[in-house]
Amino acid sequence: MRIAIIGAGFGGLAAAYDLSQAGHKVVIYEAAESVGGLAGGFKEPHWEWSVEKFYHHWFASDKHMLGLIRELGWQGDVIFPRPYTVLLHNGKWYPFDSILKALLFPGLGFGLDKIRFGLVGLYLRLTNHWKPLEKFTVDEWMRRWAGSRVYEMMWEPLVVGKFGETYARQVNMAWMWARLKARTTRLGTFKGGFQAFADRFAAHLGTLGVEIRLRVQVESIKREQAAGSLTVTSQGGSETFDQVLVTTSPALLARLCPDLPPDYLKGLLELKSMGAVVMVLSLKHQLSEQGYYWFNLPKSAGFPCLALVEHTNYVSPAYFGGDHIVYAGDYLEPEHEYFRLSPEELFERFLPAFERINPKFKRDWVKKIWLFKTAYAQPVPLVGHSKNIPDIQTPVQGLYFASMSQVYPWDRGTNFAVEIGRRAARQMLAQK
Numbered sequence: 001m002r003i004a005i006i007g008a009g010f011g012g013l014a015a016a017y018d019l020s021q022a023g024h025k026v027v028i029y030e031a032a033e034s035v036g037g038l039a040g041g042f043k044e045p046h047w048e049w050s051v052e053k054f055y056h057h058w059f060a061s062d063k064h065m066l067g068l069i070r071e072l073g074w075q076g077d078v079i080f081p082r083p084y085t086v087l088l089h090n091g092k093w094y095p096f097d098s099i100l101k102a103l104l105f106p107g108l109g110f111g112l113d114k115i116r117f118g119l120v121g122l123y124l125r126l127t128n129h130w131k132p133l134e135k136f137t138v139d140e141w142m143r144r145w146a147g148s149r150v151y152e153m154m155w156e157p158l159v160v161g162k163f164g165e166t167y168a169r170q171v172n173m174a175w176m177w178a179r180l181k182a183r184t185t186r187l188g189t190f191k192g193g194f195q196a197f198a199d200r201f202a203a204h205l206g207t208l209g210v211e212i213r214l215r216v217q218v219e220s221i222k223r224e225q226a227a228g229s230l231t232v233t234s235q236g237g238s239e240t241f242d243q244v245l246v247t248t249s250p251a252l253l254a255r256l257c258p259d260l261p262p263d264y265l266k267g268l269l270e271l272k273s274m275g276a277v278v279m280v281l282s283l284k285h286q287l288s289e290q291g292y293y294w295f296n297l298p299k300s301a302g303f304p305c306l307a308l309v310e311h312t313n314y315v316s317p318a319y320f321g322g323d324h325i326v327y328a329g330d331y332l333e334p335e336h337e338y339f340r341l342s343p344e345e346l347f348e349r350f351l352p353a354f355e356r357i358n359p360k361f362k363r364d365w366v367k368k369i370w371l372f373k374t375a376y377a378q379p380v381p382l383v384g385h386s387k388n389i390p391d392i393q394t395p396v397q398g399l400y401f402a403s404m405s406q407v408y409p410w411d412r413g414t415n416f417a418v419e420i421g422r423r424a425a426r427q428m429l430a431q432k
């Protein structure tokens, strides 16, 4: 078969790997100038490693991603440092990323609240029955079982940060279950950064005969009934394929393929998601002198964004020519004003967060600023979400769809992009 894949993110690359190994001719169309999608990175000339545009790491539980790396024989290039995630209490930051650290966190006192927090955490870690949880919102389930005080202090900031005020009270509890279940204390990355993995994987796909067309934006996909094929059209012209796999957002699939029946189209367009705005800064000095990696910033305490992440407190600044790399980011609805601000304007908004984390911070510490924005960053799973997930095999014959919006109850990530990309490949192979 001749197969087209739209998107060279981790999902598209993983699907191409299985489809080409099964003997098919695969062409990947990628609008950007490099592979890697949302997990891609960039590099300054004096850096040895790349930095992800949007902060990225793996959990030790990411078995699909780590399994793929093992199949490729590259496991020696994965590292799992133990960085520190911290939470604010009474103006002080406390590590909060293991059961022990959570139990020592003074914010909940040492009475009933801590016991409820511990029991709820334990229950969620131990149970595998997530399905009944999707009938409740995180907000109602947590208030009932952990109590409002515990919920508001420990989990609500995460939910508000990820889903904004609009959706924070609508996200379902199965998502939270999966989030807590998958988390590990050690966090993994690839030597050289996620971009180094993506580039190496793409080069390997080349040896398997996969053709990757960079800087080619697909404009439409049409089913040719008589010929029994699909025509993919880009600025470069049109080409026909036996099967097409789309790995973009649901809204983009709906635009690319208006032939989809109204019911499927309606389902795609009803799926909700958040965008993300992430600023990357190279600094002359270390920001967190305690060496903390991830600061969860509660908006209720007046912080201008969700997270401040010092990448070089996770991997050594030596890989970046001695630069200290810091991210400041937020999940937002695409209409939010942050999407329209210049890097300098947004830096003025984020500046107070830097000063609160280190009062010695000065503007002249900043060597360079980059700003990355995406309208499609985080799907929003509402109550009863499992019935809203579009099938990988669309009603248009030969057209398949594998996106972040179909990852559930797990929080989307490169691990699940690999999983759904490979699952799509299996379904495509079964239909040939």
Ligand SMILES: Cc1cc2nc3c(=O)[nH]c(=O)nc-3n(C[C@H](O)[C@H](O)[C@H](O)COP(=O)(O)OP(=O)(O)OC[C@H]3O[C@@H](n4cnc5c(N)ncnc54)[C@H](O)[C@@H]3O)c2cc1C
Pocket (backbone or CB within 6 Å): 006, 007, 008, 009, 010, 011, 012, 029, 030, 031, 032, 035, 036, 037, 038, 039, 054, 055, 056, 057, 058, 216, 217, 218, 219, 247, 248, 252, 276, 278, 329, 374, 376, 377, 378, 402, 403, 404, 412, 413, 414, 415, 417
């Ligand atoms: C802020 C943020 C933090 C994250 N943190 C983590 C993390 O710590 N760990 C983790 O594992 N994951 C993380 N993720 C999630 C992870 O990046 C995604 O789940 C994963 O990269 C999705 O891969 P994908 O292949 O499904 O989609 P994408 O990476 O979105 O790939 C789709 C590709 O399609 C291309 N495309 C779009 N339209 C067209 C078109 N018309 N024609 C041709 N090509 C097109 C795009 O350019 C893109 O390359 C994070 C994401 C964000 C936004």
